[in-house]
Amino acid sequence: EVQLVESGGGLVQPGGSLRLSCAASGFTFSDYWLAWVRQTPGKGLEWVANIERDGSVTYYLDSVRGRFTISRHNAKNSVYLQMNSLKAEDTAVYYCVRDVKGGHFDHWGQGTLVTVSS
Amino acid sequence: DIQMTQSPSTLSASVGDRVSITCRASQTIRSWLAWYQQKPGKAPKLLIYKASTLENGVPSRFSGSGSGTEFTLTISSLQPDDFATYYCQQYNRQFTFGPGTKVHIK
Numbered sequence: 199e200v201q202l203v204e205s206g207g208g209l210v211q212p213g214g215s216l217r218l219s220c221a222a223s224g225f226t227f228s229d230y231w232l233a234w235v236r237q238t239p240g241k242g243l244e245w246v247a248n249i250e251r252d253g254s255v256t257y258y259l260d261s262v263r264g265r266f267t268i269s270r271h272n273a274k275n276s277v278y279l280q281m282n283s284l285k286a287e288d289t290a291v292y293y294c295v296r297d298v299k300g301g302h303f304d305h306w307g308q309g310t311l312v313t314v315s316s
Numbered sequence: 317d318i319q320m321t322q323s324p325s326t327l328s329a330s331v332g333d334r335v336s337i338t339c340r341a342s343q344t345i346r347s348w349l350a351w352y353q354q355k356p357g358k359a360p361k362l363l364i365y366k367a368s369t370l371e372n373g374v375p376s377r378f379s380g381s382g383s384g385t386e387f388t389l390t391i392s393s394l395q396p397d398d399f400a401t402y403y404c405q406q407y408n409r410q411f412t413f414g415p416g417t418k419v420h421i422k
Contacts, residue, residue: 233411242403242413242416243360243403243413243416245410245411245412245413248411259410301348302362302365302405303350303360303362303405306360
């Protein structure tokens with residue numbers, strides 16, 4: 199069974215940093231792209247970043263490029279999202295998702311809440 | 317950026333009804349469209365990809381159609397488990413989701 203388990207969310211002040219982690223199991227991790235998608239009541243679902251199978255290619259939402267970094271460690275079956283210079287508008291539930299060949303998202307984690315507030 | 321719209325934003329229906337949700341893209345996305353179902357407090361679940369391909373394990377009462385800029389998700393006979401919010405998502409260029417359609421009980 200495919201499982202994606204996020205951790206690392208929490209409350210952080212504006213301008214602060216947070217690192218999200220996602221532990222994957224139940225599939226050959228290195229065969230798949232991975233992505234982060236966030237959700238807020240106001241903006242709905244929003245793709246944030248994705249990463250190719252060997253980590254050599256990454257893509258970002260314009261509003262997070264330069265502040266967020268997606269990375270992966272295939273030996274640990276894990277993907278990460280380093281978030282710096284956080285803003286209030288980054289407040290959301292962040293989902294780790296399995297990305298089929300840079301396309302649709304066939305498995306989602308349970309989500310982790312990030313709150314940016316003073 | 318490719319913008320996605322959905323109509324209606326909310327839909328009232330009864331068990332057994334046939335329901336359809338429309339998704340439109342601001343420019344052509346060929347067939348690079350997925351549909352997801354989300355229930356309160358849960359992550360979205362993939363239903364359909366490449367506009368009309370049913371994901372493994374998804375009931376056959378769900379179907380998708382369309383190409384280019386206009387797409388439809390149809391539930392042939394609404395079941396109690398289908399009351400949820402549905403989202404479309406394009407993946408022709410980066411990824412964009414529609415605002416969602418909430419299906420609730422009439």
